[in-house]
Amino acid sequence: MRDTEEWNVDVAQYLDNAEAFSQAVSAERYRSGAGLQAGLRIDPIYERYFQLFEGDRLEEATRWDLEPLQVHYLQEFIAHGYLENQTKDLVEALAADESAATVDWDERAVPYRNVPILVANEADAVRRHALEERYRATQAAFNPLLEEREKRLQRAARGLGFADYVALYDQLRGLDLANLTEKMQGFIASTTELYMAALDTYLGEMHILRDDALKCDLLRIFRAPEFDLSFPRERLLSTLHGTLRDLGILLEDQGNIQLDTAERPLKSPRAFCSAIRVPSDVRLVVKPVGGVPDYEALLHEAGHAEHFGNVDRTLAFAYRRLGDASVTESYAFLLEHLMDDRGWLERHLGFVQTDSFLHLAGFHRLYFLRRYGTKLAYEQELHRADEPGDVAPLYDELFTRNLGVGYGAETYLADVDGGFYAAAYVRAWIFEAQMRRFLQREYDDEWYRNPKAGKFLIELWREGQKNPVDTLVKFMGYDGLDPTYVEQDVRTLMGAA
Numbered sequence: 001m002r003d004t005e006e007w008n009v010d011v012a013q014y015l016d017n018a019e020a021f022s023q024a025v026s027a028e029r030y031r032s033g034a035g036l037q038a039g040l041r042i043d044p045i046y047e048r049y050f051q052l053f054e055g056d057r058l059e060e061a062t063r064w065d066l067e068p069l070q071v072h073y074l075q076e077f078i079a080h081g082y083l084e085n086q087t088k089d090l091v092e093a094l095a096a097d098e099s100a101a102t103v104d105w106d107e108r109a110v111p112y113r114n115v116p117i118l119v120a121n122e123a124d125a126v127r128r129h130a131l132e133e134r135y136r137a138t139q140a141a142f143n144p145l146l147e148e149r150e151k152r153l154q155r156a157a158r159g160l161g162f163a164d165y166v167a168l169y170d171q172l173r174g175l176d177l178a179n180l181t182e183k184m185q186g187f188i189a190s191t192t193e194l195y196m197a198a199l200d201t202y203l204g205e206m207h208i209l210r211d212d213a214l215k216c217d218l219l220r221i222f223r224a225p226e227f228d229l230s231f232p233r234e235r236l237l238s239t240l241h242g243t244l245r246d247l248g249i250l251l252e253d254q255g256n257i258q259l260d261t262a263e264r265p266l267k268s269p270r271a272f273c274s275a276i277r278v279p280s281d282v283r284l285v286v287k288p289v290g291g292v293p294d295y296e297a298l299l300h301e302a303g304h305a306e307h308f309g310n311v312d313r314t315l316a317f318a319y320r321r322l323g324d325a326s327v328t329e330s331y332a333f334l335l336e337h338l339m340d341d342r343g344w345l346e347r348h349l350g351f352v353q354t355d356s357f358l359h360l361a362g363f364h365r366l367y368f369l370r371r372y373g374t375k376l377a378y379e380q381e382l383h384r385a386d387e388p389g390d391v392a393p394l395y396d397e398l399f400t401r402n403l404g405v406g407y408g409a410e411t412y413l414a415d416v417d418g419g420f421y422a423a424a425y426v427r428a429w430i431f432e433a434q435m436r437r438f439l440q441r442e443y444d445d446e447w448y449r450n451p452k453a454g455k456f457l458i459e460l461w462r463e464g465q466k467n468p469v470d471t472l473v474k475f476m477g478y479d480g481l482d483p484t485y486v487e488q489d490v491r492t493l494m495g496a497a
Helices: 011-033 043-048 055-063 068-100 112-121 125-140 143-159 165-172 177-205 215-223 225-230 233-246 292-309 317-321 325-340 342-349 355-382 388-403 418-443 451-462 469-475 484-493
Strands: 102-105 108-111 257-260 272-277 281-285
Touching: 011 043, 011 068, 011 272, 011 281, 011 317, 043 068, 055 068, 068 112, 068 143, 068 165, 068 317, 102 112, 102 125, 108 112, 112 125, 112 215, 125 215, 143 165, 143 388, 165 418, 177 355, 177 418, 177 484, 215 292, 215 355, 233 292, 233 342, 233 451, 257 292, 272 292, 281 292, 292 325, 292 451, 325 342, 325 355, 325 418, 325 451, 325 469, 355 388, 355 418, 355 484, 418 451, 418 469, 418 484
Parallel strands: 257 281
Antiparallel strands: 102 108, 272 281
16 A cells, blocks of 8 residues: 655655656656657556645645745646546556557558558558558547546546536646637638638649548648658758757757667657756657658757757746746747748758748648647537547547548547647747747847847746746737737748738
């Protein structure tokens, strides 16, 4: 039996244990994603630190002698950890199942997690659709685990005294979901004509009617193989180093940011960042392949790495590791969206950006904004449903209608961002567009070549996630988060401004 009196400790020790827990989970996720081990073993970590998330901790935190903002972030940490602790066995089981799952294709067993790459690289629409059908069937097999997880999460949220899962995260993460959802529904409505016209054009080039199109066809469009020669694998890392050097940042001298480029069979095919100890041990993991998606992913994750790697080590735990996740995502998008800048591409890749590339970049961003705006509305319905399976048809209906291709109901649970992380992405996209304009006003259109802009960003990064994007956007002279600027970006890229 676990000794519940074991941690009758002061606040300082609680914070030390909270940080040790966060480091252990991050390290475990790094080992799994980097291909150093098969599967994910987080159950022992939660077992070791279960006292962090006991139900009374949420109320107890209100009496701690800390800044109110720290208390708020710690309450979110406690509540989220409590919910995750209730489902850790299911998360492990799912990771094991996904790691072991295969899809039969061309007389061989393809690892489940590699299928999206195969789909995106499949030029033949008939074969692509057939592969997606097999992929969906495999995904459907995971739904019983996911349904049980969803039910446990809902019960746990209510057990902490919240009306439901939606209310818990809306309040503790300060998302203002009703307002954000309304803004994104307006964005979706105002961009439908632009989006569908572009979609029909791209599908037409592949000789596919919209009524026959599936989600895998979008993967093929965004794979953009016609631009592969302009984004070679061998220049991927040097491009990252050169980009940061222009901002006065020497990645090679940042000993706290480790670049993991080793080839491993189990390594995630997509770049990711793991902030194990903030700021002293940040891992940027990449499996270089080449092509537009690879460059986008690396720049995005490098934004995370630079953010966490530059955090002031003297900040409180709550400000170094917790806080508004929209902040780090906005820095990640800031670097990723350099891919859409003519001057940056010509400088670093010798690529003279064509109208067709710009249009595709704008369509890609528009797709994600519409997709995540749809997720905001859908996930609120899901997390309030008595039976998760009841909303599976709604998932297919909403996403098919707003994105113009057949989505299917199989991923109605897999395609969900825990803790409304979808809202963090949406808020980050909006803020990034406003932050980029601020940088252009202060440091010139080519701000990314100005070490003064780099110094300014480092000063922002030093603050961790202490200040939410709602505060940062006002600091930069705006009244608040405004999706108008994102829509302007999309229309400009697509030649519809």
